[in-house]
Amino acid sequence: MIRSFFWLMVTLLLTALVFAAISYQTAVTSPITKDNAIIFEIKDNQSLSQVVQQLKQENIAVNRDWFKIIAYLNGQQEQLKSGEYLITPDLKLPELLALFVSGVSHQHSITFPEGWNFNQIKQTLKQQAAIRQTLDAVTLPELLRLLNCPYPDVEGLLFPDTYFFKKGDSDISIIKRAYIKMAEVLQQEWENRGDNLPIKTSYEALILASIIEKETAIPSERDLIAGVFSRRLDKKMKLQADPTVIYGLGRKYQGNIRKQDLLEDSAYNTYRHKGLTPTPIAMPGRAAIHAALHPAQGDSLYFVANGHRRHVFSNSLESHNKAVNRYQK
Structure with missing residues (x-):
């Protein structure tokens, strides 16, 4: 009787292990979504459980139990970083967890074409919901001081280009990058000017x-x-x-x-x-x-x-x- 019970327990244990192995294999090898790419945002101070719950609410097909188990086994339960993340259709659970831990956020872009003036740049910055708006609270003299600009106006001093940024970056931080880029290009061209x-x-x-x-x-x-x-x-x-x-x-x-x-x-x-x-x-x-x-x-x-x-x-x-x-x- 005891021997029969023992082998029953062994059989049940092995069966459970087989099912766990199959579940694990399926969880870590199946693509998270078969649809289009998704932008997923982790907010400041969100816990692992809150992130997992948010994945469920946004219908992202990840095995939430294995996501938490793998995070704890790797000691990553408190290493998820805030930011926006691009979840592509081919991404799998371990890659998703690694992405959240890496902090490599999704990059937005904004383009300033040649020939635009500063008013056009300001309007375009305002239209970007992902940009933190601070420019309206800054006067022109204050902006010139922030840029360490010796000229009377910022007009023409921003380089026309495409700039990448993360959600929450400020409009002034993008302006600073464009200002620095123009200063570099202008200096290079000036040093090689004609006679x-x-x-x-x-x-x-x-x-x-x-x-x-x-x-x-x-x-x-x-x-x-x-x-x-x-x-x-x-x-x-x-x-x-x-x-x-x-x-x-x-x-x-x-x-x-x-x-x-x-x-x-x-x-x-x-x-x-x-x-x-x-x-x-x-x-x-x-x-x-x-x-x-x-x-x-x-x-x-x-x-x-x-x-x-x-x-x-x-x-x-x-x-x-x-x-x-x-x-x-």
């Missing part, structure tokens, strides 16, 4: 580059337009650049430059004032900065849009007026 330029500082180069950026998106034209502006600066001629007028008008600009707009007494009206504008008017890309520091040689002093996204360049006012009559009237 006999009419601009004397890297900030002046940035201002000129921003005007070039707004004048054309055609790569082959950048150095040609830089050449026109450089010669006009050399000759003490007004730049007469429409984008500077538009920038100076701000919200008053209605889509077309009117004759009265050209008479506007703005520091950014290069039809009235000689030299560069007080600050950049937009974010120039590296190519525009390079063009400002390597203007094309030649004699052209004028250009006009030909209606096909390109420009016609002229050496004389007479030729320019003919081009204007042909393409603009």
Whole structure:
């Protein structure tokens, strides 16, 4: 009788072990989800049990018992880190646990295109729900101090690029990265600048580059337009650049430059004032900065849009007026 009971217990134990082994194998080898990728967020100070309960609530098909057992066996029950995590369809339980322990959070992205101004950047930052909004509470002088910026405005000082960030990163932290990147690019280009330029500082180069950026998106034209502006600066001629007028008008600009707009007494009206504008008017890309520091040689002093996204360049006012009559009237 005793022997029969013993073998019954052994059989039950072995059966339980077999089922446990099958359960474990299934738990650790089965994909967590067969659907699309999922963003899962662990909040600050969440316990292992709370995370497991949240996995259940969000219908993430992970064996919650084995998840907890493996975490305890590995001593990881208190090592789960807060953040957003990308759970891909092929991820398995051990990989999920390792992901939560690693703290490698899901990365969001935001793009600042060439030619944007600071107001456009601020609006785009506000539209990102994952970004912690702090910029509205900071004045321009305070922002300049935070950036350790020696210039009167942040306009043009952020590098156009795609920036990655984690949920909860602040808008100012992204601005700082863009500011540092622009400083690096500008310094590199300035150190390799051409000779006999009419601009004397890297900030002046940035201002000129921003005007070039707004004048054309055609790569082959950048150095040609830089050449026109450089010669006009050399000759003490007004730049007469429409984008500077538009920038100076701000919200008053209605889509077309009117004759009265050209008479506007703005520091950014290069039809009235000689030299560069007080600050950049937009974010120039590296190519525009390079063009400002390597203007094309030649004699052209004028250009006009030909209606096909390109420009016609002229050496004389007479030729320019003919081009204007042909393409603009």
